Amino acid sequence: MPKVITDEKLVDEFLERGVEAIYPSKEALKKKLMSGERMKIYQGFDPTGPYLHVGHAMGIRALRILQKLGHEVIFLVGDYTAKVGDPDKDTTREMLTDEQIEKNMAGWKEQAAQLIDFSGDNPVRFERNNKWLSKMTLGDILKLMSRVTIQQILQRDLFKKRLETDDPLKFHELLYPLMQGYDGVAMEVDMEIGGADQTFNMLCGRDLSKSYLGKEKFVRTNKMMDAPDGITMSKTKGNGINLADSSEDMFGKAMSYPDDHIISGLELLTEVPMEEIKKIEKELKVGANPMELKKFMAFEIVKMIKGEPVAEAAREHFVKTVQKKETPDEVDVVSTPVGTPVGTLIAEAGLAESNAGAKRKIKQGGVEIGGEKITDANAKIAKEMDGQILKVGKRGFRIIQVR
RNA sequence: GGGUCGGUGGCAGAGUGGUCAAAUGCAUCAGACUGUAAAUCUGACGCCGCAAGGCUUCGGGGGUUCGACUCCCUCCCGGCCCA
Numbered sequence: 033m034p035k036v037i038t039d040e041k042l043v044d045e046f047l048e049r050g051v052e053a054i055y056p057s058k059e060a061l062k063k064k065l066m067s068g069e070r071m072k073i074y075q076g077f078d079p080t081g082p083y084l085h086v087g088h089a090m091g092i093r094a095l096r097i098l099q100k101l102g103h104e105v106i107f108l109v110g111d112y113t114a115k116v117g118d119p120d121k122d123t124t125r126e127m128l129t130d131e132q133i134e135k136n137m138a139g140w141k142e143q144a145a146q147l148i149d150f151s152g153d154n155p156v157r158f159e160r161n162n163k164w165l166s167k168m169t170l171g172d173i174l175k176l177m178s179r180v181t182i183q184q185i186l187q188r189d190l191f192k193k194r195l196e197t198d199d200p201l202k203f204h205e206l207l208y209p210l211m212q213g214y215d216g217v218a219m220e221v222d223m224e225i226g227g228a229d230q231t232f233n234m235l236c237g238r239d240l241s242k243s244y245l246g247k248e249k250f251v252r253t254n255k256m257m258d259a260p261d262g263i264t265m266s267k268t269k270g271n272g273i274n275l276a277d278s279s280e281d282m283f284g285k286a287m288s289y290p291d292d293h294i295i296s297g298l299e300l301l302t303e304v305p306m307e308e309i310k311k312i313e314k315e316l317k318v319g320a321n322p323m324e325l326k327k328f329m330a331f332e333i334v335k336m337i338k339g340e341p342v343a344e345a346a347r348e349h350f351v352k353t354v355q356k357k358e359t360p361d362e363v364d365v366v367s368t369p370v371g372t373p374v375g376t377l378i379a380e381a382g383l384a385e386s387n388a389g390a391k392r393k394i395k396q397g398g399v400e401i402g403g404e405k406i407t408d409a410n411a412k413i414a415k416e417m418d419g420q421i422l423k424v425g426k427r428g429f430r431i432i433q434v435r
Numbered sequence: 436g437g438g439u440c441g442g443u444g445g446c447a448g449a450g451u452g453g454u455c456a457a458a459u460g461c462a463u464c465a466g467a468c469u470g471u472a473a474a475u476c477u478g479a480c481g482c483c484g485c486a487a488g489g490c491u492u493c494g495g496g497g498g499u500u501c502g503a504c505u506c507c508c509u510c511c512c513g514g515c516c517c518a
Contacts, residue, residue, distance in 0.1 A: 198514055288472045323471045354472055389464080392479060396465040410485065425465065426472065 034154035036070050036102040046097045050090050050300045052228040055235065055251040064250070071222040073098050074106035076161070076215060078114040079137035080128065083274035084144060087227065089337060090254050090300050092147045094225050095156065099148055105156045106219060107144055109137050112165040113212055119190055119205040143275040146337050164218040165211060176210055179243050180236070185209060188232045213237030216249055223250040257300045279338045283346040284354070286330035291322040294329050302332035359421050359429060366422070367433040368413055374399065375409035383428040398425045401432070
């Protein structure tokens with residue numbers, strides 16, 4: 033049994049950094065964490081999309097601290113809750129099929145393993161809630177439902193909103209908070225971590241834990257990080273940095289965050305000490321170049337997920353290809369026979385969605401071969417082009433191999 | 436069960452017999468500019484075609500018409516009101 037550590041600094045980090053709120057209170061949780069008692073904590077992730085993103089990374093990082101402190105940590109995949117899908121603002125989600133769910137979660141453990149350890153002497157446990165939820169009988173479900181009132185469930189603002197706007201609200205959607213809450217009951221956990229958007233569900237679970245187990249379940253909600261387009265990042269929307277992205281992509285996506293996300297990005301997505309972040313905030317206010325600081329942020333984000341050497345390489349890649357507009361070191365090869373029209377080649381190389389798309393890019397002046405701008409979509413690939421670089425847009429590169 | 440309104444491109448949302456491959460916004464892509472893959476500006480944005488043009492699209496199917504996203508029938512799905 034791993035020993036529980038009561039390192040106050042680490043505990044405080046857990047209680048403060050990236051935290052939106054703690055229920056019932058920060059003080060109560062601190063007391064518990066400093067007591068040396070081993071806690072059982074989980075965070076659930078619904079496999080509604082194939083990638084975990086940096087938003088999840090924030091929660092996973094919190095789990096990592098708890099793992100370090102010696103607590104029992106569970107990474108729960110909501111493969112059963114995903115079928116229902118956490119209700120959205122205005123539309124009922126499609127019920128996902130088992131196959132879709134399996135496909136989505138296939139890489140999750142691996143993606144999460146970049147941040148937490150599923151082996152070692154205090155391994156994080158990987159669980160799926162289908163283990164207990166799929167076994168519930170109607171009787172169990174009735175019992176579960178009898179513990180809450182409709183009024184309580186309808187407190188959830190998006191349920192309210194849907195009723196107000198006359199958007200459909202299906203019965204099973206109301207069950208979602210109960211299902212999620214039941215996870216905590218089934219695993220008999222002492223704490224749940226989740227995004228601030230999960231507050232209602234988690235608090236509902238708190239009530240259920242009390243009711244079923246007579247147990248106080250602590251809840252920590254994470255601050256939400258906004259994606260570049262201003263929409264809160266979520267795996268459903270498919271935007272934001274994914275944990276499965278290449279380090280270069282992560283760096284680039286981070287660089288495309290608006291300037292005013294630099295501070296929140298540093299706080300939520302990196303391990304840069306808060307004192308240092310405060311300093312950077314001041315520098316920004318007195319007119320420091322945001323680009324340099326954003327590069328620092330991007331570097332730190334990649335570093336947290338992939339480690340320092342990889343982050344270093346990603347930064348170099350960015351400076352080289354984006355800032356200096358040079359060709360990257362590693363470029364994929366596309367092989368083609370002599371005489372292929374350039375437009376076709378671009379589409380085949382996957383640098384455009386279709387032939388029409390490729391031609392569009394050519395017309396708009398976004399295509400070069402060997403540094404020469406291509407203006408005619410029908411220009412044919414010639415023998416001399418063997419080994420030259422095909423460049424499409426700012427970041428599409430291929431080495432042409434002429435057959 | 437009755438009445439009524441609705442189902443449009445990745446999303447949101449106009450359109451209501453030809454001028455519709457379908458306004459607009461978001462997202463996306465290309466270009467310019469720049470301190471960045473930020474911001475801003477310009478342009479593109481179904482597919483095939485150098486083009487002319489063709490083809491496929493507005494919940495599904497059928498019909499009317501020279502011509503339908505627009506009208507009719509039918510089916511499926513949803514909202515609201517009444518029962």
